[in-house]
Amino acid sequence: MPQAALPDLNTAFIVYRREAITSLKSKRYDACFGALYAINGLLPKDYRVKISTKLYDEKTNLDTIAICYHCNQKTSYNKIQIKEAMLPMMIGTITGSETEKVWDCEQCGKTNKLHQTDIIEPIVEEPYFVKIVPKPPLRKNGLLDRVSYHREVSRWVWTMLDELEAQMSNYRREYQPRNEEAIDSDLSIEEAGEEGDQ
DSSP, X not given: OOTTHHHHHHHHHHHHHHHHHHHHHTTOHHHHHXXXXXXXXXXXXXXXXXXXXXXXXXXXXXXXXXXXXXXXXXXXXXXXXXXXXXXXXXXXXXXXXXXXXXEEOTTTOOEEEGGGSEEEOOOOOSSOOOSEEOOOOOOOSSHHHHHHXXXXXXXXXXXXXXXXXXXXXXXXXXXXXXXXXXXXXXXXXXXXXXXXXX
C-alpha cells in the first residue's frame, strides 16, 4: 500500500463518519447506512466488521452455568430441565409451599435443589469489540414502528460505529508502509558505501 494511503483513508473515514452521524440525526437512514458501509469498505479485508446477526449472537450470548452440588460438574443452564418436586408435609407447612424447583445432573444423575444451586452468569466487560455487528433493524409499516425504529437504528449505528472506530484504530497502530523496508535498506547500503570510500 503506498505511503499516502493512510492519510487518504483517515480523511475519507472522517468524511463518512460525519455523514453517518448527520444523516442519523436527520433520519436519512439510507445515507447513514451507506456511509457506514463505505467506511467498512475502506478498511483492508482483515480489519472489516462482519455484519451477521447469527455470528453476533453466538459471540455475545455467553452461557449461564449451573454447578451440580453433588459432583461439582458444570452444565449449561439452558440445558437443565427444571421440575417441580413435592415437599414433605412438615417442610411444606413451614415454608408455605407444597413444591420446590429441582433439576437432575446429566453427569451424576443426582437431583439438585434449584435454590441451592450455584449459578454462574458471565459478565462481559464493556467496552468490548467483537468485530461483528447484527444486521440493521428492518422497518415495518406501522405507527408504533415509527417511534421505535429510530431508537433501534440509533443503537445499531452507534454499535457499528464503535466497531469501525476500534478497527480503524487497530489498522492505524499496525500500519506499515510497504516501501519502508526498501527505504531502510537503501539508507544502510548508502551508509556502508560512504564508510568504504573513506
